[in-house]
Amino acid sequence: MRLMFTGSLLSALLVLLLVSSPLLADNKHSKAELEQQLQQLDPRIRIVSLQAAPLAGFHEVVLNTGDLLYVHEAGRYFFAGSLLEINDGQLLDLTEQARGKQRQQAIQSVPANEQVVFPATGETRAVVQVFTDITCPYCVRLHQQVPELNRQGVEVRYLAFPRQGEQSPGFQQLVNVWCAADRQQAMNRAKGGQRVAEASCDNPVAAQYELGRRQGIQGTPAILLPDGQLIPGFVPAQRLLSELGL
Structure with a gap:
């Protein structure tokens, strides 16, 4: 996955999420709380969308950089990469499907x-x-x-x-x-x-x-x-x- 962050910033993001208190316990404030945490690293970061991921216990987070992250509902773990699913003997790239929807909305708006x-x-x-x-x-x-x-x-x-x-x-x-x-x-x-x-x-x-x-x-x-x-x-x-x- 392409990441707009520098290596050091991405490492800092990982440390922050590992040591932070649960971010998503209160769904009403989860987006704002997570965004606030990310902005401690870079004030330009904004969360474009936050929704349940296909993987139980995780949320799919799209940033204004275009990056897509999966964040655990307790806020302690996250990963940036492809989420794959075996379905009827076929390997589906669920992350690419999500990115496709993002691209569709962004490009077709031109x-x-x-x-x-x-x-x-x-x-x-x-x-x-x-x-x-x-x-x-x-x-x-x-x-x-x-x-x-x-x-x-x-x-x-x-x-x-x-x-x-x-x-x-x-x-x-x-x-x-x-x-x-x-x-x-x-x-x-x-x-x-x-x-x-x-x-x-x-x-x-x-x-x-x-x-x-x-x-x-x-x-x-x-x-x-x-x-x-x-x-x-x-x-x-x-x-x-x-x-x-x-």
């Missing part, structure tokens, strides 16, 4: 007019959202699959993720696309190796980059399915259609 949208041809059968970077060769390969995906009823929406950071040439290239009068045409030109005129405007590139980082995105392309499932890296159109059940 307005369409802040994305670069390639609509389906005819009926829209599915919508996928892709964190992309102009300087990424595999993003170029995926973009070559977009016309076929559109023909099969899949709408592709791009979000910006300059993988080398906000000071990189890739950041400005994404800004150029988002600030173009015709974003679709600009994306096609950029992914085709053609120059897109440098531009400046009020744009969501930095915000989308930070959004991606909070969802654990580390590279591009990163494909988000409608249920929040994350597919890291390039996949051909036929495999993506199969993942979508089309």
